[in-house]
Amino acid sequence: MNTPVDSPTESPLKSRFPNRARSWRLRTRQLIFADRPLVMGIVNVTPDSFSDGGEFFDSAAAIEHGLRLASDGADILDIGGESTRPYSTPVALQKELRRVISVIQALNERIDTPISIDTSKAEVASEAIGAGAEIINDVTGFDGDPGMVPVAVKSGVGVCAMHMRGTPQTMQDDPAYDDVVGQIFEYLRERRDALLAAGIERERICLDPGIGFGKTHEHNLTLLAACSRYHDLGCPLLVGPSRKAFIGKVLNDKEANRTAGTVGVGLALARQGVQIIRVHDVLEMKQALMLFDAVGGIVGP
Numbered sequence: 001m002n003t004p005v006d007s008p009t010e011s012p013l014k015s016r017f018p019n020r021a022r023s024w025r026l027r028t029r030q031l032i033f034a035d036r037p038l039v040m041g042i043v044n045v046t047p048d049s050f051s052d053g054g055e056f057f058d059s060a061a062a063i064e065h066g067l068r069l070a071s072d073g074a075d076i077l078d079i080g081g082e083s084t085r086p087y088s089t090p091v092a093l094q095k096e097l098r099r100v101i102s103v104i105q106a107l108n109e110r111i112d113t114p115i116s117i118d119t120s121k122a123e124v125a126s127e128a129i130g131a132g133a134e135i136i137n138d139v140t141g142f143d144g145d146p147g148m149v150p151v152a153v154k155s156g157v158g159v160c161a162m163h164m165r166g167t168p169q170t171m172q173d174d175p176a177y178d179d180v181v182g183q184i185f186e187y188l189r190e191r192r193d194a195l196l197a198a199g200i201e202r203e204r205i206c207l208d209p210g211i212g213f214g215k216t217h218e219h220n221l222t223l224l225a226a227c228s229r230y231h232d233l234g235c236p237l238l239v240g241p242s243r244k245a246f247i248g249k250v251l252n253d254k255e256a257n258r259t260a261g262t263v264g265v266g267l268a269l270a271r272q273g274v275q276i277i278r279v280h281d282v283l284e285m286k287q288a289l290m291l292f293d294a295v296g297g298i299v300g301p
Contacts (some may be wrong), residue, residue, distance in 0.1 A: 003157040015272040022232040025203045026134040026158040040278040041074030045099040070113045072283035080118030108132030122147030141191045160206040161191040165214025206236040212244045218245040228272035240278035241265040
């Protein structure tokens with residue numbers, strides 16, 4: 001899949017963020033970023049994810065959900081078989097494999113949308129690539145399983161390294177930073193450099209500041225307002241604000257439907273030139289971006 005790109009003279013983001021990455025090379029294709037962000041659709045094949053756990057736990061339901069998200073306009077599908085919500089229980093290797101591999105195979109056979117495997121296990125990543133995955137999305141920043149980087153090097157997939165403080169079981173135990181934006185910048189720079197040193201080309205590396213992973217409500221809002229700073233790392237940015245708890249806190253309603261809040265954050269990220277927004281509600285995000293773009297929201301001053 002190649003997304004059309006504006007010429008440098010047509011892109012206000014080019015002058016606003018000169019270090020903003022313009023492409024991401026995957027295993028068999030290259031994504032080219034225009035001004036409008038790409039949308040990554042979430043397919044959680046889990047019984048316990050924080051927002052949609054259990055809804056698509058059955059393989060057939062997960063496949064149909066992935067097909068619907070692709071029809072809704074998802075530019076990438078992110079398939080995961082292990083919840084990483086706070087205090088979640090780790091999933092055994094074979095169980096995770098049973099959850100995701102058949103889903104990836106089925107989707108890869110029926111649609112051309114690039115597929116990402118959301119895992120921190122090297123064996124799951126390897127099997128997923130064999131089933132057709134183009135991307136490894138690792139919440140541990142490729143620092144959790146020593147076999148993960150070799151899998152990425154050998155396969156030539158695109159990689160997304162995320163920041164997480166601790167593990168899902170510990171990340172929300174009193175998270176503290178002296179400078180949340182600066183410290184996460186340095187972490188992502190270190191992970192980028194480690195991946196480069198291991199033999200993964202810069203054009204294959206994407207970075208994610210990890211909204212909700214070891215951050216307070218205030219940390220999340222500060223990071224979201226400063227995402228454009230991470231363009232200086234020279235890699236595409238992937239940000240996942242979808243339906244997260246900070247939205248309910250801003251709305252002062254923990255039970256509120258968080259779709260509209262997610263869309264609002266997505267538009268703010270679009271203004272900062274973020275290349276990929278990871279969401280549950282693909283159709284709503286795609287439509288909002290189209291209208292925002294049509295009235296000059298992304299390209300305005």
